[in-house]
Amino acid sequence: MGGRTRAVVAAAVLLVAGACGGSGGGGSAGGTGVYGDPGAEGAGTTAPRAGAGAASAGGSRAPATTGADRGAGGGGGSAAAPTATAPRVGASGSSGAGGAAKQVTVSGPPGSYARPLLRTGDGQAILLDLLAQEGAALRPSAVDHLVAVLKRESGKAVTTSSTTIPDGPQQWTADDLTATADQRSANKATPDRHVVHVLAVHGTYEQAGVLGIAVRGDVYAVFTDEVGKAGSPLVPAAVIEEAVSTHELGHVLGLVDLVLDTNRGDPDHPGHSKSRGSVMYWAVDSDLVTQVIGGAPATDFDADDRADLAAMRSGK
Ligand SMILES: [Zn+2]
Secondary structure, three states: OHHHHHHOOOHHHHHHHHHHHHHHHHHHHOOOHHHHOHHHHHHHOOOHHHHHHHHHHHOOHHHHHHHHHHHHHHOOOOOOHHHHHHHHHHHHHHHOOOOOOOOOOOOOOOOOOHHHHHOOOOOOEEEEEEEEEOOOOOOHHHHHHHHHHHHHHHOOEEEEEEEEEOOOOOEEOHHHHHHHHHHHOOOOOOOOEEEEEEEEEOOEEOOOOEOEEEEEOOEEEEEHHHHHHHOOOOOOHHHHHHHHHHHHHHHHOOOOOOOOOOOOEOOOOOOOEOOOOOOOEHHHHEOOHHHHHOOOOOOOOOHHHHHHHHHHHOOO
């Protein structure tokens, strides 16, 4: 498989790219997939983002999904990526939030729901809709952490809902994940209460090395078996799970530069922080996380991330 091929040399970069960028790539794209698939590519990569936004508006979920994260991943190969981020945001913003702040369009790429989630006065509450397969649920400690972080950054009441979902594919595509969220969730967003769907599933993402991935403005997934395998005596899986689930939440909240244009993102890994001290560091949702970081990953946003979130909260 293509995945194996790249695993060797390009491992660090590609896998990570895969992790975040992979979503769009689709299985067919394979290793180089991020750019390989024309359709995905447009959505996934940089400029495409704009396309993604448009596409999402049109109703095409796949492109949208991939967009944010994929762009991130794609960045590894494309110099254009950096620019992509900003544009993308714009794109998603226009297609998603649109003129009416209350009109929450959650079919856009990761980041497209960030402003409604964060902005003061835009809804009073956020529901973390936990959709987990039997035996794959996030640990209570990770859930508590997500609730605390989201409450702290949004200033809104945060509650959870837990639902057990049926078995799924061994290898998930972005479409599988969004479709599952749509089919299995009984919790819909309202103007007063936003909803973020958090899938915790067995199996793997279609692209190797992915521990978690944000696939839509309101949907992200954690592959908890993969998280378990990434753990070690030195870095317990519980810590990685907390990091990965928070990292993907960060993408949903527009980090890094999926919404704002601070220019502080990692040019080699769009959508990510250059700081290893941030949970938004690019390696966090890759199975190479502990090797790349050389220890335990951060499990929370750093000061720069939090400044971005505060800016969005205040309406920027
Ligand atoms: Zn990421």
